Amino acid sequence: MPKRPVDWSGFAFPKGGDHHRRNSPEYKRLRAFVFALDSYVCVVCRMYNPTERLHMHHRKTKGSGGEDTIANCYTVCDRCHRNIDNQKEWIDWEEIDERRRT
Numbered sequence: 527m528p529k530r531p532v533d534w535s536g537f538a539f540p541k542g543g544d545h546h547r548r549n550s551p552e553y554k555r556l557r558a559f560v561f562a563l564d565s566y567v568c569v570v571c572r573m574y575n576p577t578e579r580l581h582m583h584h585r586k587t588k589g590s591g592g593e594d595t596i597a598n599c600y601t602v603c604d605r606c607h608r609n610i611d612n613q614k615e616w617i618d619w620e621e622i623d624e625r626r627r628t
């Protein structure tokens with residue numbers, strides 16, 4: 527795999543904003559709610575691994591206007607989150623939503 531060039535763009539934006547958001551009580555409450563909604567299981571592989579740290583994935587990224595809402599956030603494991611971010615995994619979000627509703 528080719529080495530990715532260093533992304534300097536982040537330095538142009540105030541980092542504090544995102545850090546503050548992610549540490550706010552509202553954000554933590556949302557994350558706890560999303561994890562509970564998905565029964566603390568990764569929605570992609572549906573594996574339950576208590577040693578693995580769960581992540582909250584934004585289906586529509588913050589960068590493209592996605593919001594911190596339950597409908598836009600999903601519980602994923604470390605491995606799946608990496609695969610999604612690297613676009614190695616295609617996710618059928620409609621199916622996941624359907625599963626959530628039932």
Ligand SMILES: [Zn+2]
Binds near residue numbers: 569602
């Ligand atoms: Zn997973």
